[in-house]
Amino acid sequence: MLALKGVVAGYGGFDILHGVDLEVRRGEIVAIVGPNGSGKSTVFKAIYGLIKVRLGEVSFEHQNVTSMQPQDLLRAGIAMVPQLSTIFPSMSVYENLELGMYLVRDKARVKRRINEILDLFPRLAERRGQYAGTLSGGERRALEVGRSLMLNPRMILMDEPSVGLSPILTKNMFEKLRELRTVAGITFLLIEQNARSALELADRGYVIQRGVVSHTGTGLALLGDDEVRRSFLGG
Numbered sequence: 012m013l014a015l016k017g018v019v020a021g022y023g024g025f026d027i028l029h030g031v032d033l034e035v036r037r038g039e040i041v042a043i044v045g046p047n048g049s050g051k052s053t054v055f056k057a058i059y060g061l062i063k064v065r066l067g068e069v070s071f072e073h074q075n076v077t078s079m080q081p082q083d084l085l086r087a088g089i090a091m092v093p094q095l096s097t098i099f100p101s102m103s104v105y106e107n108l109e110l111g112m113y114l115v116r117d118k119a120r121v122k123r124r125i126n127e128i129l130d131l132f133p134r135l136a137e138r139r140g141q142y143a144g145t146l147s148g149g150e151r152r153a154l155e156v157g158r159s160l161m162l163n164p165r166m167i168l169m170d171e172p173s174v175g176l177s178p179i180l181t182k183n184m185f186e187k188l189r190e191l192r193t194v195a196g197i198t199f200l201l202i203e204q205n206a207r208s209a210l211e212l213a214d215r216g217y218v219i220q221r222g223v224v225s226h227t228g229t230g231l232a233l234l235g236d237d238e239v240r241r242s243f244l245g246g
């Protein structure tokens with residue numbers, strides 16, 4: 012569904028990614044893990060047209076989308092949930108969801124879609140009129156995922172689903188992503204600090220070190236790999 016081939020990219024003429032190869036198949040949950048500063052977020056920025064891909068190619072559903080603008084990628088069916096919160100705290104849950112479809116003028120369609128999203132997130136449905144700034148960390152993250160679903164993406168890039176969440180909320184969030192894969196057919200590419208949980212959740216994983224893929228395999232295989240365990244999972 013998504014493929015990176017030999018992607019070289021970085022900042023201000025300085026390469027951070029030195030030829031990244033990665034693929035995500037339809038219906039998969041794929042996790043990118045690796046040490047701080049290894050280039051995980053830079054991979055997302057390269058996919059999402061936020062930095063220029065200097066060499067190599069990004070393709071989505073067999074279409075070359077290298078360095079395509081974010082709004083065009085969104086139209087093509089890929090949404091991104093960034094690491095930093097993008098929720099508008101002084102707007103309600105409902106209004107935040109509306110913003111996920113601000114380009115669509117058909118109010119009835121927007122309302123229908125919001126109701127579909129609220130069916131997927133019962134906790135948000137109960138809080139639809141509440142200011143988003145008063146939501147708990149887990150509810151806020153759920154709202155960001157819900158909003159990214161507004162335009163019916165087929166794939167979501169999610170930068171650290173667990174950021175700021177306790178272990179139990181992280182588990183709930185991961186369960187939600189699995190559910191979305193099953194009920195809405197969403198394919199996920201995730202970045203996670205929490206490598207062990209991410210590899211337990213994911214079908215497959217990629218370990219990125221110093222801007223290249225050092226290991227790849229099923230989540231289970233990576234969890235069982237001695238070197239990966241020593242380097243990232245605390246032995």
Ligand SMILES: Nc1ncnc2c1ncn2[C@@H]1O[C@H](COP(=O)(O)OP(=O)(O)OP(=O)(O)O)[C@@H](O)[C@H]1O
Pocket residue numbers: 022027045046047048049050051052053054204
């Ligand atoms: N806008 C930028 N300008 C210059 N250098 C940058 C910029 N953004 C990131 N970098 C550098 O690129 C390298 C990779 O950063 P990146 O954010 O991709 O790592 P990461 O693996 O996502 O790290 P973390 O796990 O800490 O979030 C780092 O050395 C970082 O300092």
